[in-house]
Amino acid sequence: MNRALPIAKFMAFVLVLFCMVAVSFNSAQADELYGRVRGVVTDPSGAVLPGVHLKLTNTGTGVSQELTSSSDGSYIFVNLIPGTYSLTANKSTFKAYTVARLQIGQSQISVQNVAMELGSATEKQTKITESAAFKMRIDFFNIFNHTNFANPSGNRGSSRFGRITGIRSFTNSRLIQLGADLTF
Numbered sequence: 001m002n003r004a005l006p007i008a009k010f011m012a013f014v015l016v017l018f019c020m021v022a023v024s025f026n027s028a029q030a031d032e033l034y035g036r037v038r039g040v041v042t043d044p045s046g047a048v049l050p051g052v053h054l055k056l057t058n059t060g061t062g063v064s065q066e067l068t069s070s071s072d073g074s075y076i077f078v079n080l081i082p083g084t085y086s087l088t089a090n091k092s093t094f095k096a097y098t099v100a101r102l103q104i105g106q107s108q109i110s111v112q113n114v115a116m117e118l119g120s121a122t123e124k125q126t127k128i129t130e131s132a133a134f135k136m137r138i139d140f141f142n143i144f145n146h147t148n149f150a151n152p153s154g155n156r157g158s159s160r161f162g163r164i165t166g167i168r169s170f171t172n173s174r175l176i177q178l179g180a181d182l183t184f
Contacts (some may be wrong), residue, residue, distance in 0.1 A: 035080040036078050036108070037076070037110045038075065039074070039075045040114070041073045041113075043118075048090065052088065052090070052094075053089070054088070055089075056085050059101075080103055082106045083103075095119040132182065134180070136178070139177040151167075
């Protein structure tokens with residue numbers, strides 16, 4: 001009985017299953033490439049403030065998005081490329097509000113509530129923020145320590161011609177790689 005055939009079928013099944021899982025993970029992560037900024041705009045008494053003009057600018061590229069806070073004072077900027085942004089909020093009879101350094105990462109939702117103060121629109125209120133992100137990655141290779149077969153015998157005169165009679169020996173049969181990324 002040929003044992004190589006069932007093993008080959010099993011390996012093909014595992015390979016197809018692995019590819020299907022990898023494709024599903026990649027499509028699920030495609031939505032997580034961008035960040036978001038959301039929050040609520042309030043007046044000095046803490047009441048929500050609708051109709052505030054908000055502008056979010058990527059300081060690296062200069063690309064900006066503008067919107068107006070909704071009737072419940074909330075706002076949300078979506079599909080933001082990871083980077084450093086500045087947020088400004090303006091409404092007549094209130095001081096201009098600015099967040100100078102707002103760090104947005106991949107798949108990060110940053111909550112930035114805006115507290116407007118009474119005053120002239122030419123007066124400015126600036127808030128400087130900093131943030132940090134830490135990512136860690138671990139890769140495992142041959143973690144289950146499966147046998148790595150040697151090449152089949154190529155001696156035509158031998159009774160073992162075409163048979164695999166040995167295994168490859170590696171000193172580092174299991175490998176683990178660690179990686180870390182600190183962004184600040």
